[in-house]
Amino acid sequence: MEIERSIEKWNARWMIVSGRAVCTSCMESQALEDCEKAFCHADTCAVSNQESKHPWGSLHVILDYARG
Numbered sequence: 592m593e594i595e596r597s598i599e600k601w602n603a604r605w606m607i608v609s610g611r612a613v614c615t616s617c618m619e620s621q622a623l624e625d626c627e628k629a630f631c632h633a634d635t636c637a638v639s640n641q642e643s644k645h646p647w648g649s650l651h652v653i654l655d656y657a658r659g
């Protein structure tokens with residue numbers, strides 16, 4: 592199922608700790624209120640590419656899609 596796979600992907604890359612999205616690769620985090628800003632990964636982060644700059648946005652899209 593497509594949604595489950597999207598969530599699994601998101602979950603492999605991010606976790607939510609105390610209301611902040613945390614990159615599982617570099618452990619940098621971003622608060623929900625900063626969701627419109629680009630995520631600041633560490634210089635050494637392996638997933639620091641264009642697709643991984645907006646964790647909250649990605650999650651929002653997945654959940655919107657899941658709701659139908």
Ligand SMILES: [Zn+2]
Pocket residue numbers: 614615616617618619632633636637638639
């Ligand atoms: Zn990172």
